[in-house]
Amino acid sequence: MAAQMTNAHRRFLQVLMSNGITEASQARKLHQHCCEIDKVYYAHDKLDDFISTINSHLQPLFMQIRKGISEEDGRAHYAVVNLAETEVTKMASDYTETELELFRKTMDLIILSENGFASSTDILNLADQLKTKKMKKKEAEQVLKVFVEDKWLSEKNGEYTLHTRCIIEMEQYILSNYQDVARKCNICHSLAIQSQVCECCGIGMHLPCVRKYFRGQAEPRCPKCNEFWSCDLPGTSQMGSHTHHRAHSQA
Amino acid sequence: MSQRKRSKGLSSSQMTDGEEDCSPSQRDQPFQDQMNQKVSELVQFLLVKDQKKIPIRRADMLKTVGQKYKNYTEIVNRAGKTLQEVFGLQLMEIDTKLHTYILIDNLPRAEGEYLCKDKEKEKMGLLLVVLSFIFMKGNSVKDTALWEFLRLLRVHPGKPHKVFGDVRKLLMDEFARQKYLDVTPIPLTDPPEFKFQWGPRAEKETSKKDVLKFVAKIQGKDPTFWVSQNKEAEAEAAS
Numbered sequence: 163m164a165a166q167m168t169n170a171h172r173r174f175l176q177v178l179m180s181n182g183i184t185e186a187s188q189a190r191k192l193h194q195h196c197c198e199i200d201k202v203y204y205a206h207d208k209l210d211d212f213i214s215t216i217n218s219h220l221q222p223l224f225m226q227i228r229k230g231i232s233e234e235d236g237r238a239h240y241a242v243v244n245l246a247e248t249e250v251t252k253m254a255s256d257y258t259e260t261e262l263e264l265f266r267k268t269m270d271l272i273i274l275s276e277n278g279f280a281s282s283t284d285i286l287n288l289a290d291q292l293k294t295k296k297m298k299k300k301e302a303e304q305v306l307k308v309f310v311e312d313k314w315l316s317e318k319n320g321e322y323t324l325h326t327r328c329i330i331e332m333e334q335y336i337l338s339n340y341q342d343v344a345r346k347c348n349i350c351h352s353l354a355i356q357s358q359v360c361e362c363c364g365i366g367m368h369l370p371c372v373r374k375y376f377r378g379q380a381e382p383r384c385p386k387c388n389e390f391w392s393c394d395l396p397g398t399s400q401m402g403s404h405t406h407h408r409a410h411s412q413a
Numbered sequence: 414m415s416q417r418k419r420s421k422g423l424s425s426s427q428m429t430d431g432e433e434d435c436s437p438s439q440r441d442q443p444f445q446d447q448m449n450q451k452v453s454e455l456v457q458f459l460l461v462k463d464q465k466k467i468p469i470r471r472a473d474m475l476k477t478v479g480q481k482y483k484n485y486t487e488i489v490n491r492a493g494k495t496l497q498e499v500f501g502l503q504l505m506e507i508d509t510k511l512h513t514y515i516l517i518d519n520l521p522r523a524e525g526e527y528l529c530k531d532k533e534k535e536k537m538g539l540l541l542v543v544l545s546f547i548f549m550k551g552n553s554v555k556d557t558a559l560w561e562f563l564r565l566l567r568v569h570p571g572k573p574h575k576v577f578g579d580v581r582k583l584l585m586d587e588f589a590r591q592k593y594l595d596v597t598p599i600p601l602t603d604p605p606e607f608k609f610q611w612g613p614r615a616e617k618e619t620s621k622k623d624v625l626k627f628v629a630k631i632q633g634k635d636p637t638f639w640v641s642q643n644k645e646a647e648a649e650a651a652s
Contacts, residue, residue, distance in 0.1 A: 216499075
């Protein structure tokens with residue numbers, strides 16, 4: 163029998179839903195905040211239990227709070243996902259048919275790409291090929307901006323990839339709809355959009371997983387085929403300082 | 414905080430059948446499964462709609478459940494119960510003629526926490542100021558008085574504001590549609606004038622007592638300074 167939900171759980175869930183996606187350190191703060199407001203037992207290391215209580219009550223509704231790792235910096239995030247979702251229904255209520263088609267086409271480009279990015283030029287070139295209704299480039303640009311604002315896409319120097327929120331919410335959808343092309347990370351075994359791929363055997367790894375796995379190795383070799391890892395190792399400086407800072411502030 | 418505590422938890426295979434007389438043993442399993450399916454679809458539908466705080470029409474709820482479905486009332490009741498127990502949201506009919514519903518956050522508000530949770534803090538701050546003004550002025554104000562008041566706070570209804578955008582639109586469209594404010598045209602006025610009052614969502618998500626406390630804090634006085642408002646707030650809190 164599942165543990166009883168308190169108002170602290172309900173409050174936590176409400177904020178998580180309205181945030182769309184919540185970074186782990188924020189979620190920990192929120193956990194404490196909710197427990198204090200509703201005067202229920204709080205222990206800083208019990209966030210996972212707290213969430214699993216909520217999840218046991220969400221399960222009959224085919225919903226779940228799911229944790230995902232940002233492909234960029236390896237930080238954990240939480241989002242409330244809909245497990246019954248076979249299509250992109252949460253998006254369906256927010257966007258028009260045409261906008262959704264643009265999103266799906268963009269997702270195709272991103273997933274079929276080598277590195278998990280699609281250039282804005284390539285995406286905008288799709289705009290006048292849409293089946294539902296052609297879109298002007300200007301309009302498409304605007305729609306892309308909204309996708310970024312709503313945290314479905316993220317943009318870096320004119321290149322677009324799937325936002326962590328999108329990956330957490332749509333992992334199952336992507337894995338089943340892009341069965342042959344969607345890669346799974348060889349280290350953490352979850353979906354990998356932005357990844358490095360072994361030139362020899364074709365396995366993929368998340369950038370943060372690559373960093374972690376090859377840390378301190380002078381001659382990185384593929385964990386599967388043992389060939390020399392030919393990709394440039396992703397920069398570690400920014401990442402290192404970040405995690406350090408985080409680890410301290412949590413303690 | 415334990416008012417909704419129930420003696421039984423939810424097992425994974427069954428929804429909240431609670432005190433209702435439809436225990437699984439009385440009805441067959443496929444029927445239960447179908448009901449559960451419908452209830453969870455409706456819950457999800459309502460949650461998605463609620464993200465924008467726009468009232469939901471009963472016709473649209475019916476469409477989600479399936480037009481021909483006989484047990485509509487029971488499904489709606491159970492969806493309402495689930496929303497309450499799991500999310501702390503109350504499904505409320507706000508217009509019995511048009512049959513529209515909204516979800517209202519009815520978790521107890523914490524000390525010093527007004528209306529907003531995390532998102533849209535700025536907008537909710539403006540709303541609180543507007544609700545305060547309306548309450549302090551006797552629960553109903555003319556638009557001209559409201560604009561004049563907001564001008565004192567350097568919020569000009571005619572000019573786009575850098576945080577709120579078009580303030581007139583925010584108040585008269587967004588807050589009105591979300592049922593935080595009731596905006597009614599005053600008959601036979603030219604140019605048209607409007608009357609502003611608290612909407613049903615505001616009544617539910619905050620209280621006169623909290624709003625008065627907020628005003629008192631801003632002004633550095635005790636709520637009892639405003640005799641009639643204080644009396645009204647206490648009366649509302651006691652009811």
